[in-house]
Structures are given as structure tokens and as C-alpha cells.
Amino acid sequence: MKNALLVLLSLVLFLGCAAPKPVVDPNAKPSWTLNPPMDGKIYGVGSSPIHVKGLNHQRALAISMAIDEIARQNGVVVNNTLERITMVNGAQASTASRDYSVQSVNGQTVKAHIVEMWQDPYSSRIYVLMVQQ
Secondary structure (H helix, E strand, O other): HHHHHHHHHHHHHHHHHOOOOOOOOOOOOHHHHHHHHHHHEEEEEEEEEEOOOOOHHHHHHHHHHHHHHHHHHHOOEEEEEEEEEEEEEOEEEEEEEEEEEEEEEOOOOOOOOEEEEEEEEOOOOOOEEEEEE
């Protein structure tokens, strides 16, 4: 009886002292989407909402925005123009958009690669983190 009571008491103490595992939300927005790393390298974050031409165009727009951010940090003049056209025909509406990015570089080439990419499961917005090579 003493042995059973000792085992039960040890089990209660062991379970009571066990630390709960932290719950990590797999859908949580990565911190780099708002705060890129600060380790001496030049980073750019780009994002894009759902694109009318599909996922490939959405991804390309996010990458373009990240490269534009890296170019700006290098002192390159970047001019972006977003043209959005909405046509309404009765109860139906369609939207098309065009994004233009022009970099004026004095003999410089902006080279970067993707570090991370994340798609928000709620809004489907794509975020891209790029670093200058």
C-alpha cells in the first residue's frame, strides 16, 4: 500500500511540474513581414493581394515590390505606377490592374534572391522577403 501511494504521489508531482508546451499558431504572420532582419544586409519585403491573372502574377508582383524596396535603399530612383480599371456591366463588374516599375540606375544592377515567401491563409496575400546579393 505504501509503494502504491508513493508511486501515485510521485506521478502527481511529476505531472504537476511538467511545463505545458507552447502553442504555435501555424497561420501566424511571420515577423519579417513587418520587420525585416537587421543584420547588416539589405532586405526588401514585398506583398501582393490576389491578382486577377492568377498566382504567378501575384507572386511576380510581390517579388517586384521587394526588389523595388531594395533598390530604394541603395539610392536608386524607383517610380511605380498602378493602373486599375473597373468595368461595370449591369450586375457584373470586372477589375484589371497593371503595375509598372521603372528603376533609374546609374550603371548599377539590383540583384537579390528570395529568402522566404509566405501566403496569408485568410487574405491570400503573398509576402516575399528578399536580400541583396
